[in-house]
């Protein structure tokens with residue numbers, strides 16, 4: 113999904129936190145957003161996700177304004193994911209369920225993603241009792257399972273052990289390569305952005321600086 117941003121301004125009260133004249137994010141690529149604390153990365157991601165509608169300017173998705181179809185084809189993984197008070201399996205199955213896919217068809221998809229992310233042992237655990245890192249793994253599984261066209265990731269590996277980061281990164285890359293999914297990832301980790309991203313957007317004080 114191509115994203116075109118024009119004259120985007122975001123204020124919290126009198127405080128301007130975003131000022132982006134023009135920014136294009138190319139479809140089927142992995143784009144990294146990097147920059148210091150408080151420069152507006154999460155705010156930008158939430159606006160692109162359609163979660164924050166209090167802004168000035170225009171955002172187009174494949175040359176269209178946001179609509180129900182676009183919303184159902186994208187998803188965001190938060191740094192501190194919100195998971196339902198159900199099992200890990202039920203959480204990952206959920207996006208398929210709300211898209212009308214029955215249990216029989218969704219089972220192999222859920223099981224495949226749990227296997228690829230090495231979280232099969234968490235299957236029956238209550239998702240709200242997971243550790244921060246476990247929650248991030250499950251949240252990535254819940255996002256990847258329905259093959260979104262646009263995947264927004266906010267520091268998805270911030271609580272993840274170094275040896276497991278490799279698994280997560282390779283699944284993100286695989287999703288991008290095999291399913292032609294567009295990925296935008298906010299990260300503090302410059303090495304990670306070099307490993308993963310085709311394009312990098314640098315932000316400072318609410319502006320895009322490179």
Ligand SMILES: Nc1ncnc2c1ncn2[C@@H]1O[C@H](COP(=O)(O)OP(=O)(O)OP(=O)(O)O)[C@@H](O)[C@H]1O
Nearest residue numbers: 124127129147148149150151152153154155156300
């Ligand atoms: N709900 C809010 N009310 C007021 N100000 C806010 C709110 N949310 C964020 N801000 C401010 O907006 C600015 C941008 O915040 P944002 O979370 O987008 O930064 P960030 O680049 O994602 O930071 P970090 O790297 O620390 O996660 C910051 O100055 C922050 O204090």
